[in-house]
Amino acid sequence: MDEIEAEDAGFWRVGKYDKNTKLVDRLEKRAHLDCPMTDFKLSRVDLSHINLVNRNSKQGYQFVNSDFYRSNLSGAHCFKVNFSGCSLMKANFQYANLHCANLENCNLLGANFEHAKLEHIHWGEEILQVQQAKQSNDAAQREDLYEQAEEIYRHLRKVTEDEGLFELSGRFFRNEMIARRMQLPQFSGARLLSKIVDLFCGYGEEPLRIIGFTLLLIFVYALFYLLSGLRYEGEIIQLNLSLSFAQNVWHLLDAIYFSIVTFTTLGYGDIAPHGFSRFLASTEALLGSFTIALFVVVFVKKMIR
Numbered sequence: 001m002d003e004i005e006a007e008d009a010g011f012w013r014v015g016k017y018d019k020n021t022k023l024v025d026r027l028e029k030r031a032h033l034d035c036p037m038t039d040f041k042l043s044r045v046d047l048s049h050i051n052l053v054n055r056n057s058k059q060g061y062q063f064v065n066s067d068f069y070r071s072n073l074s075g076a077h078c079f080k081v082n083f084s085g086c087s088l089m090k091a092n093f094q095y096a097n098l099h100c101a102n103l104e105n106c107n108l109l110g111a112n113f114e115h116a117k118l119e120h121i122h123w124g125e126e127i128l129q130v131q132q133a134k135q136s137n138d139a140a141q142r143e144d145l146y147e148q149a150e151e152i153y154r155h156l157r158k159v160t161e162d163e164g165l166f167e168l169s170g171r172f173f174r175n176e177m178i179a180r181r182m183q184l185p186q187f188s189g190a191r192l193l194s195k196i197v198d199l200f201c202g203y204g205e206e207p208l209r210i211i212g213f214t215l216l217l218i219f220v221y222a223l224f225y226l227l228s229g230l231r232y233e234g235e236i237i238q239l240n241l242s243l244s245f246a247q248n249v250w251h252l253l254d255a256i257y258f259s260i261v262t263f264t265t266l267g268y269g270d271i272a273p274h275g276f277s278r279f280l281a282s283t284e285a286l287l288g289s290f291t292i293a294l295f296v297v298v299f300v301k302k303m304i305r
Contacts, residue, residue, distance in 0.1 A: 015041025015067070024050045031061040038062065043069035043087075051077045053097075060101065084122075105131070108152045113159045118168075127152055130179065143183050150179040170205040170302075177203045200294075207298045214263070214291055221284045222259040226252055228276040236274060263288035 060080025067087045074094040082102040090110035097117045104124035133145035153176035161169040184191035229238040237251050258271045262284045273281040
């Protein structure tokens with residue numbers, strides 16, 4: 001294996017191949033001998049239907065930091081192959097098997113994954129363009145990188161949705177929307193609104209965020225009711241430091257109860273708002289109606305996929 005590595009490594013790292021070079025056969029042989037394959041130049045080559053499945057190991061073959069620019073890997077068998085750090089720009093992976101492959105820190109711009117098998121791929125937390133945009137100090141360059149990221153995430157969203165990977169598709173959709181938001185002027189209203197939607201429900205992909213927001217809103221309003229006062233059978237329910245701790249806790253529970261029935265617009269009428277609490281109750285009812293409707297829409301969207 002050491003002899004093959006010494007003789008062959010330079011050949012692959014130069015990247016100049018003639019038409020008679022049997023690239024697929026030579027790469028398969030090298031892979032099956034478990035020789036390292038880092039920094040290889042494999043741009044614009046035909047590797048269709050290449051078999052790189054390492055059947056005798058829990059780890060796949062390594063192609064770390066290699067260049068596959070515009071290469072054809074359609075129908076390739078790349079189960080568990082490590083492509084981390086590779087340039088896959090405009091590479092063709094149509095109908096390829098990429099189960100459990102590692103695509104972290106790859107340049108995926110223009111890569112074609114249509115009809116590829118994409119289960120359990122290691123995509124990384126962020127694609128390369130997003131990482132570069134966060135490190136860039138040039139505004140124009142950042143905008144261009146986020147535009148590329150949006151294009152990549154859009155393609156990944158579509159192909160994973162077509163493959164029935166709806167959770168993964170939802171993740172890519174959210175990242176697509178974040179990349180689009182980052183292209184907007186920093187202090188614009190559109191960017192602020194987009195950020196609020198992200199925090200509130202993850203662009204419709206995280207209904208649990210709405211539940212968390214609901215609980216927080218109910219509790220915050222309850223504290224305001226406790227300070228401004230509520231009326232119950234002619235008595236005022238309000239924080240009073242002259243009362244015992246237990247009595248104030250009961251008042252807080254009453255305020256939480258009133259906040260819940262106001263948020264859900266049930267309005268039993270046993271406890272009524274008093275003074276400034278009337279304005280608070282009206283705003284909470286509006287927010288409650290909107291939040292419940294949004295939760296239903298987001299929940300149904302997730303369920304019908």
